[in-house]
Amino acid sequence: MYRYKGFDSALCGDSMVALEAMVNAWMEEQQPRIRQMCQSMRGEHILLSFVYEDTHQLEQRVAAQKQVGTRSSFSRFFEEEHVDERPTVPRIPATPPPLH
Incomplete structure (x- = not known):
């Protein structure tokens, strides 16, 4: 989810140094992934x-997706009996037969 954060120089007496310090403190504390400025x-x-x-x-979302993905892939192979219901299709051999 995207969020918005605004900084107004009026809040720090129009001091560029103070504005920079506010922005840097926010970035260090929150470590945001900035999408647009x-x-x-x-x-x-x-x-x-x-x-x-x-x-x-x-990070929480990615960790949750990894847990769900790991559980579902393991359950597919170890907890359930997997039956392949695709029609049988003749396979092309990996190496062609020798020419005579």
């Missing part, structure tokens, strides 16, 4: 906008 003016102030994915949520 925009810088715009709001009157005399700078507005930084980020669209990002929360990496913690992303």
Whole structure:
């Protein structure tokens, strides 16, 4: 899920150093996967906008998918009797027969 985070330079007295420190602190703490960034003016102030994915949520989602995928693949081969219901099709040999 994408999220939005905005930083307004008015909140830090229009100090670029303070704005940079706020953005860096957020990035270090949240470690977002930034998808889009925009810088715009709001009157005399700078507005930084980020669209990002929360990496913690992303890691949890990936871990959950791996667990589900592992369980379903193991259950398919070890817990259930697997029957191949595809029609029998003659197979092409891996090596062609010798020519005489």
